[in-house]
Amino acid sequence: MRALSLQDSVVTFRESVQEPHKCEGEVLVDVILAGICETDLQLCKGYMGFSGILGHEFVGVAREGRYAGHRVVGEINCICERCEWCLNGLGNHCPSRTVLGILNRDGAFADTMLIPERNLHRVPDSVSNERAVFTEPLAAAIQISKQIDLVGKRVAVLGDGRLGILCAQAIRLSTDAVVVVGKHPEKLARFQGLGFECYELSKLDYRTSFDVVVDCTGSPTGLEAACGLVKPRGVVVLKTTVAGEHQLSLASLVINEVTVVGSRCGPFDEALSVLEADAIDLTGMVSHRFPLERGVEAMRVAALPGSFKVLLDPQR
């Protein structure tokens, strides 16, 4: 099979990779579409020290098992099912987990991938592949509302990129008072088109403040900007991981008694319900689509400022 793999921060397309060796409980899935996300770009900069096949956002067809022949999406944390975390329903924090295309496990930028069957969710027939491929990042966006009560809160989403647009729409399912703050007028226009109140960060009056600020920037400077926008006693949600170090004085967090919440993976079942109900708009989210063999180019394009979601299409 073919795959896009990362070694020592270099991404290579490989024409002939051995099909993965199966362990108990795992099934093979033929990938239909896979999405490149900010985390993949950060992995290429050394985040997590990952080497192997990249990719954790996908829709595919299960070759075997309970979902054989059906379209599936998959949760990315592969857990031990035995430790205290797993037994308490917090398997995403299992200390011996592997994570698809991120930690000690090959991912979805390949013709075929291997995943524990328990991680799979069947895609409803009414949800297209082009929408289903957003299940993982949408679930992550929905996770914010699982961690903090957003009802009645004034929320700023910081970052006008692909994660920002999912988070802003997921948050709007809980509260109408969502503002988007970004650096790029042309990207903010996309949010305006969806009915969001938008501001350019450089023009924002710093006396404007919010109960909750969600950092979706993927930039080491995002946290500092978020701290500048949050109200005393407010909450800053960190939604992106970055390879670089944060250079930030924490005094403002102490003085303003700010709560910082890290937020990672979310509920796939709810994300699929949201997609099935057509409750969020994904029009125009995909800016490029590449066959797998042009994956190296696809990764480069995904990192360009003008790009939005870039998809890999192994079946093309």
Ligand SMILES: [Zn+2]
């Ligand atoms: Zn991702």
Ligand SMILES: [Zn+2]
């Ligand atoms: Zn465990």
